[in-house]
Amino acid sequence: MRPTVSAAIALAALFVLFVLDRILPSLIDPYVFQVLIYLGINITLATSLNMVFGIAGQFSMGHAGFMAIGGYVAASITFFGGPVAGTAAPGLLLTALLGGGLAAAAAGWLVGLPSLRLTGDYLAIVTLGFGEIIRVIILNIETVGGARGFSGVPALGAFGPLGSFFWVYLVATVTVVVSIRLVGSSHGRALLAVRENEVAAEACGVNSTHYKVLAFVMAAFFAGIAGGLFGHFLQYLNPNSFTFIKSFEIVIMVVLGGLGSVTGAIVGAGIVTILPEGLRRVKDLNPAGTDPRMVIFAILLIVLMLTRPSGIMGTREIWDLFRRKPRSAKLD
Amino acid sequence: METVLQHLLNGIATGSIYALIALGYTMVYGVLKLINFAHGDVFMFGAFMGFYIAHGLGLSAEPSIAGALVVMPLTMLICGVLGYLNERIAYRPLRRAPRIASLITAIGVSFLLEFGGQMVFGPDPRFFPRLFPKTTIEVAGVVTTNYQILVLLTALVLVGALQWIVFRTRFGKAMRAVSHNFEMAALMGIPVDRVISMTFVIGSTLAGAAGCLYGLVYPKIDPLMGVFPGLKAFIAAVLGGIGNVPGAALGGLIIGLVEEYVVAVDPWVYDLIGLHIGRFKDAVVFGILVAILVFRPSGLLGRYEPEKV
Numbered sequence: 001m002r003p004t005v006s007a008a009i010a011l012a013a014l015f016v017l018f019v020l021d022r023i024l025p026s027l028i029d030p031y032v033f034q035v036l037i038y039l040g041i042n043i044t045l046a047t048s049l050n051m052v053f054g055i056a057g058q059f060s061m062g063h064a065g066f067m068a069i070g071g072y073v074a075a076s077i078t079f080f081g082g083p084v085a086g087t088a089a090p091g092l093l094l095t096a097l098l099g100g101g102l103a104a105a106a107a108g109w110l111v112g113l114p115s116l117r118l119t120g121d122y123l124a125i126v127t128l129g130f131g132e133i134i135r136v137i138i139l140n141i142e143t144v145g146g147a148r149g150f151s152g153v154p155a156l157g158a159f160g161p162l163g164s165f166f167w168v169y170l171v172a173t174v175t176v177v178v179s180i181r182l183v184g185s186s187h188g189r190a191l192l193a194v195r196e197n198e199v200a201a202e203a204c205g206v207n208s209t210h211y212k213v214l215a216f217v218m219a220a221f222f223a224g225i226a227g228g229l230f231g232h233f234l235q236y237l238n239p240n241s242f243t244f245i246k247s248f249e250i251v252i253m254v255v256l257g258g259l260g261s262v263t264g265a266i267v268g269a270g271i272v273t274i275l276p277e278g279l280r281r282v283k284d285l286n287p288a289g290t291d292p293r294m295v296i297f298a299i300l301l302i303v304l305m306l307t308r309p310s311g312i313m314g315t316r317e318i319w320d321l322f323r324r325k326p327r328s329a330k331l332d
Numbered sequence: 333m334e335t336v337l338q339h340l341l342n343g344i345a346t347g348s349i350y351a352l353i354a355l356g357y358t359m360v361y362g363v364l365k366l367i368n369f370a371h372g373d374v375f376m377f378g379a380f381m382g383f384y385i386a387h388g389l390g391l392s393a394e395p396s397i398a399g400a401l402v403v404m405p406l407t408m409l410i411c412g413v414l415g416y417l418n419e420r421i422a423y424r425p426l427r428r429a430p431r432i433a434s435l436i437t438a439i440g441v442s443f444l445l446e447f448g449g450q451m452v453f454g455p456d457p458r459f460f461p462r463l464f465p466k467t468t469i470e471v472a473g474v475v476t477t478n479y480q481i482l483v484l485l486t487a488l489v490l491v492g493a494l495q496w497i498v499f500r501t502r503f504g505k506a507m508r509a510v511s512h513n514f515e516m517a518a519l520m521g522i523p524v525d526r527v528i529s530m531t532f533v534i535g536s537t538l539a540g541a542a543g544c545l546y547g548l549v550y551p552k553i554d555p556l557m558g559v560f561p562g563l564k565a566f567i568a569a570v571l572g573g574i575g576n577v578p579g580a581a582l583g584g585l586i587i588g589l590v591e592e593y594v595v596a597v598d599p600w601v602y603d604l605i606g607l608h609i610g611r612f613k614d615a616v617v618f619g620i621l622v623a624i625l626v627f628r629p630s631g632l633l634g635r636y637e638p639e640k641v
Contacts, residue, residue, distance in 0.1 A: 059432075114622065114625065114626045117625075117626060117629065118625055118626075118629060120431075121361075121365070121367055121435075122570070122625055122629060124367070125367070125566070125567075125570060125621065125625070126621065126622050126625050126626075128563075129567075129618035129619075129621045129622050130618070130622065132614060132615070132618050133615045133618050133619060133622075136611075136612055136614050136615035136618075137612075137615060139611075140608070140611050140612065244563075248439050251436070251439075252436060252439065255432055255433070255436050256436075259430075259432065292451060294443060294446075294447035295444060295447045295448050295451060297443070298440050298441070298443035298444035298447060298448075299440075299444060301436065301437070301439075301440035301443070302421075302422055302437050302440040302441065302444065305426070305433050305436045305437045305440065306422070306425050306426065306437065309426055309429030309430060309433035310429070310430060310433070
């Protein structure tokens, strides 16, 4: 694609986002809008985890930790930096989100280091441990509220004319585009090679150490930005939102959709976000108080995994489903 | 000096419960290479079963040793059945699927037990009854209870029994063979599926026992109580060397002691550097995990196995 064409597409996308941002809040009811925002944030989270887990094959279970760092750093920048800068311009929010992303990326670099020595489940446990350490540390920082949580975070819509929808879906789109472009690039091929067989990749001259750390840093960066969006949308952050249960949730999105498939991650994020909301009616059937939704969610998760162990999409992308199969495929 | 010994005793009591849970993790990981995330919730289930059986027998009104001797084996039996069903329904169909799929079903089973527990047992904490009269024993300024001693003794007996099963019985031999090489064991005529089922049963039985003991020492039980002890027991299993029975026991004790002492030295450290280290208890435990995995991934007692190409 020529640069001018790409630029035109990007501008058109921005325009569409801007228009939707303007008209959506008045078109749909606030509850649906809220679910839509969570969906956007979850798409960012799932796609970013897919970079390190799906594409590079490094099992990370500490994604909520990166999200927490990004969320808290971004919220601190707007909360403490806003009065100092004396402005609430979109630039401040952008700085905050990027700052949160960079802080999370730095943490991702730190977590990526042990991945040089560990594989598979052990790596998963170490990243889970890192995620919990991050949470416990935040829990004990009194300047950002500690266990009480960080309240008074400025809203996403409080920065200039752009609303929550614009920011959340801008980030989601960028993450998805980066992911797709990554898979097609030589860096992406190197990551795939590391996933398939690290020793063979090394033998072909791929610096696996470099690529594994790169994957962690990128995934953490986008997770950090998602955390920033999450905090500014809710206008409140609490360390308990970022336990390993949250990390599990993101892992479930990626695996459910199909590990390594970018569009699969989006589908997975959609299921995990919308399913519990769709089951809200079930909750009304049981007015006694306890919520059966999570039980149904758990059962569906088990059944789905038993029937389609490699996820809904496998490693394929949406567009692969419409592509005509090569003739040789008829043989099997 | 007395306080140091006192903390040592408390740490060992908590640590032996972690050790019992860790054994289940380590055995299942040994044979299946699967982190059974639902294991901590089997522990929770054990505590609730103990609670209901004890109430059913009327032990909360009149505690007796004989009653306790019924509650414990019955709970272990029920948890064993739960472990069997768990493996049969959620893990066996996925034996040939990518390993990550069973990990996700493990998380699914864990959620099911937690939230199903909230529905069936109710989300509010319950109080585990005293199965037999609690007495305080004081030796040289160190205070302990017969409960703590019971926990320690039970843990010792069960670890011993497990060690005996793994190294002295035919079944143990089969288990070690499956753990060593799954496919080769099947070719040698070892009923792999049955061995794996039995491994789950034994592990869940131990978790059930741990649930009862935990309920005795810390009587407040709720459906989410298994999450953190489960995670810490897993850390204990990794610390000792996963797949290694004495290692899991050792790891459990170390984690229990570290937790106890981190809280114990809190005022002292606060005077020194102005930091409440006790609040970082969980972070310290996870820090140990990260350190052990980075510097000695095979664990304290584990054997290093080089990767073959």
